[in-house]
Amino acid sequence: xxxxxxxxxxxxxxxxxxxxxxxxxxxxxxxxxxxxxxxxxxxxxxxxxxxxxxxxxxxxxxxxxxxxxxxxxxxxxxxxxxxxxxxxxxxxxxxxxxxxxxxxxxxxxxxxxxxxxxxxxxxxxxxxxxxxxxxxxxxxxxxxxxxxxxxxxxxxxxxxxxxxxxxxxxxxxxxxxxxxxxxxxxxxxxxxxxxxxxxxxxxxxxxxxxxxxxxxxxxxxxxxxxxxxxxxxxxxxxxxxxxxxxxxxxx
Amino acid sequence: xxxxxxxxxxxxxxxxxxxxxxxxxxxxxxxxxxxxxxxxxxxxxxxxxxxxxxxxxxxxxxxxxxxxxxxxxxxxxxxxxxxxxxxxxxxxxxxxxxxxxxxxxxxxxxxxxxxxxxxxxxxxxxxxxxxxxxxxxxxxxxxxxxxxxxxxxxxxxxxxxxxxxxxxxxxxxxxxxxxxxxxxxxxxxxxxxxxxxxxxxxxxxxxxxxxxxxxxxxxx
Numbered sequence: 404x405x406x407x408x409x410x411x412x413x414x415x416x417x418x419x420x421x422x423x424x425x426x427x428x429x430x431x432x433x434x435x436x437x438x439x440x441x442x443x444x445x446x447x448x449x450x451x452x453x454x455x456x457x458x459x460x461x462x463x464x465x466x467x468x469x470x471x472x473x474x475x476x477x478x479x480x481x482x483x484x485x486x487x488x489x490x491x492x493x494x495x496x497x498x499x500x501x502x503x504x505x506x507x508x509x510x511x512x513x514x515x516x517x518x519x520x521x522x523x524x525x526x527x528x529x530x531x532x533x534x535x536x537x538x539x540x541x542x543x544x545x546x547x548x549x550x551x552x553x554x555x556x557x558x559x560x561x562x563x564x565x566x567x568x569x570x571x572x573x574x575x576x577x578x579x580x581x582x583x584x585x586x587x588x589x590x591x592x593x594x595x596x597x598x599x600x601x602x603x604x605x606x607x608x609x610x611x612x613x614x615x616x617x618x619x620x621x622x623x624x625x626x627x628x629x630x631x632x633x634x635x636x637x638x639x640x641x642x643x644x645x646x647x648x649x650x651x652x653x654x
Numbered sequence: 655x656x657x658x659x660x661x662x663x664x665x666x667x668x669x670x671x672x673x674x675x676x677x678x679x680x681x682x683x684x685x686x687x688x689x690x691x692x693x694x695x696x697x698x699x700x701x702x703x704x705x706x707x708x709x710x711x712x713x714x715x716x717x718x719x720x721x722x723x724x725x726x727x728x729x730x731x732x733x734x735x736x737x738x739x740x741x742x743x744x745x746x747x748x749x750x751x752x753x754x755x756x757x758x759x760x761x762x763x764x765x766x767x768x769x770x771x772x773x774x775x776x777x778x779x780x781x782x783x784x785x786x787x788x789x790x791x792x793x794x795x796x797x798x799x800x801x802x803x804x805x806x807x808x809x810x811x812x813x814x815x816x817x818x819x820x821x822x823x824x825x826x827x828x829x830x831x832x833x834x835x836x837x838x839x840x841x842x843x844x845x846x847x848x849x850x851x852x853x854x855x856x857x858x859x860x861x862x863x864x865x866x867x868x869x870x871x872x873x874x
Contacts, residue, residue, distance in 0.1 A: 434708060448803030448834065450743040452791025469837065470710045471873065472743045476837065505708070522747065522783045524812040531823035533783065533812050553814050555823035557858075594820055622741060650785070652741060 433466035433478075436495040436503050443495070445485025449474035457483050467492070467503065475505065513617060514543035514574045516653040521548075521625060523649020527563070530556030532647060534563075543574045546581070554591075561591040565609065578616040585609055589633055607633045615651070623651040714738040714840065716871030718752070722848070724778055724817070725861035728757030732778075732865055744788050748809060750826075751781040752865070756817065759855075770854075775819045778863075780848055782826040784811025794833055803834040815850050815863075822850035842869040 442458040449471040459465055465477040465487075473489045489505050497503050521536045534552035541547065546569040554561040567585020586608040593601070613627030626648050633641040715737040722732035734752025741747065756776040762768060790806040809828040814821050828846035835841055848863040 447793065447801065448791070450788070450791040450803075450805070452805075453793065453803055467708050470708045472712060472740050474743065475708060531812075533814060533823070535783065553821070555814055555821055560821040619742070622745075652739075652747070 433468060434497065434503060435464050435466055436492065436497050437464050438462065439494050439496055440491060443477070443487055443491055445477065445479075445483065445487055446474075447485065449476070449486045451488075453486070457485050459483065465495075470505075513620065516540065516621075519623075519651050519653035521550075521649050521651040523625065523627075523647040525645065525647030525649075527552070527554050527645040528556075528643040530554045530559070530561075532563075532645065534647060534649070538651070544571045545569075546571055546583075548583075548585075550587075557594075559591050559593040561589060563587060563589045563607070565607070567609070567611075569611075569613075571615065578614060581613050581615060583609075583611040583613070583627075583629075585611075589631075603636075605633050605635050607631050609645075618650070621653055623653075625649055625651050711838065711873040712740045714740065714746075714871045714873050716840075716842075716869055718842065718844065718867040718869030720844075720865060720867030722752070722754045722778070722863055722865040724754065724756045724863050725852075726759045726855060727776075727778075728759075730754040730757055730778070732867065734867075736869065736871065738786070738871070743791070746786045746788070746807075748784045748786050748811070749781070750784065750811070750813075751779070752867075753777065753779040771818055775817075778815065778817045780813060780815040780824055780826075782811040782813025782824060782848075784809040784813075784826060784828070788832075805832045806830070807832065809846075815848060818852070818854050822852060824848055824850040838873045840871045840873065842867075842871060844869065 438459050438461050440461060442460050443465065444455045445457040445459065446453040446455050459477075459479045463480060465479050468476040468478055468484075470476075471486075474486045475489060475492055476484065477487050477492070478484045492505055493502050495503065517540055519538045519540070521534075521538065523532070523534045523536075525532045525534075532552050532554055534550055536548050536550035538546050538548040547567075548569065549566045550564070552563040552565075554563060565585045565587030567583050567587075569581045569583030571579050571581040573579045586606065588604060589607045590604045591602065609629045609631045611627055611629035613625060615623050615625045618624055626646070628644070628646045631643040631645060633643060635641055715735070717733070717735050719731070719733040721729050723729045732752055732754040734750060736748055736750045738746050738748040754777075756771070756778050759770060762770055786807050786809040788805040788807045792804055792806075793801040794804045795801050807830055809826070809830070811826045811828075813824045813826060815824045816822075826846055826848050828844055830842055830844035830846075833841040844865075844867045846865045846867075848865055849860060850863075851858055852861050853859075
């Protein structure tokens with residue numbers, strides 16, 4: 404059984420609610436589940452580095468309070484609290500006789516996710532780039548994305564905003580190639596120390612090629628090369644090579 | 655007659671007529687009946703089970719304050735905000751923004767009145783996007799009876815610093831300690847090196863701006 408992670412909208416409300424009431428919540432919506440393993444190990448914190456200090460025996464019920472990454476805080480009938488791992492809680496049964504839906508992303512999420520975000524750094528015609536992007540996948544191998552890049556060079560700085568479309572060739576593979584096209588706006592601000600330099604804003608278009616590789620089921624390492632054509636107001640258009648390396652994460 | 659029953663009888667008859675000699679007909683109708691669909695369809699609907707509504711708290715946001723040593727410009731009070739997303743128990747991504755007001759260089763102090771920068775150029779603002787790794791998860795013991803979950807982490811990020819009228823590409827290397835005061839509140843102590851190239855004082859050089867901060871964040 405696969406579960407879909409909260410969509411962006413749900414995420415935004417979550418974020419808003421969290422900011423409004425950054426108080427302990429979760430007790431109201433506690434899900435009950437009954438331990439099936441000989442015992443359920445409870446740790447003091449959400450991680451394998453924390454010690455197991457208590458256990459809950461088989462047949463005892465626990466309430467699921469909150470989740471952080473793959474760890475869930477549970478409370479036993481006698482008030483015992485601790486963090487249990489997702490994989491062990493998947494072997495428990497709810498009063499409906501089913502395993503609680505806690506699963507992390509399965510490998511099929513590679514072709515089923517809809518939203519992803521990317522952070523990358525690289526080189527844009529000699530200048531360093533820091534970029535962030537949001538992608539939406541209406542189909543497993545079609546990626547629509549919007550990027551914002553901050554360009555930081557020796558002689559000028561700038562901003563680049565683009566929207567584009569990419570075709571991912573084998574999204575189910577661990578490493579998959581992709582090609583992309585897009586366009587946007589490039590703003591260049593020459594450094595203050597240069598004489599007679601003027602800020603300029605031009606439109607630009609790019610063609611790109613890249614590779615995406617899954618580090619985990621939800622994490623991608625992404626390398627991309629793009630060639631930009633900048634439609635300047637001067638006589639010649641400018642051609643710019645850019646490459647970036649970054650990681651993507653999907654929801 | 656109920657249509658189901660009629661269908662049943664008719665199908666039984668048809669089967670018998672096709673397969674058996676006329677003498678054995680009656681016996682076959684009786685024998686064929688149990689193999690056909692149930693007369694009474696059970697109308698039990700399985701209850702829909704909602705996926706477990708557990709509060710996932712993988713975001714962490716908060717503010718920090720401390721001191722930053724701006725190379726050649728002395729140390730200044732620094733403050734800012736951070737937001738992090740925890741991918742796994744080991745790895746997280748973090749966006750940080752911080753600001754400080756740079757002091758004066760020794761040259762400016764000694765010469766008396768020669769100002770290298772205007773007031774607005776002295777504003778030191780940096781942002782970065784980083785990946786962090788919880789290297790040492792564990793516990794911090796306070797006295798004999800209280801233990802707080804903690805983690806020592808390292809971060810590596812890239813971003814930009816606006817200082818002296820220019821933006822500079824910035825690499826940030828950091829290390830910190832996160833203490834969980836309770837389930838949703840964390841206390842951070844961080845040391846970060848905000849490194850960027852600057853040609854402000856003539857030659858292009860890599861400047862290291864060390865920042866020490868204390869912060870509070872909430873998980874949500």
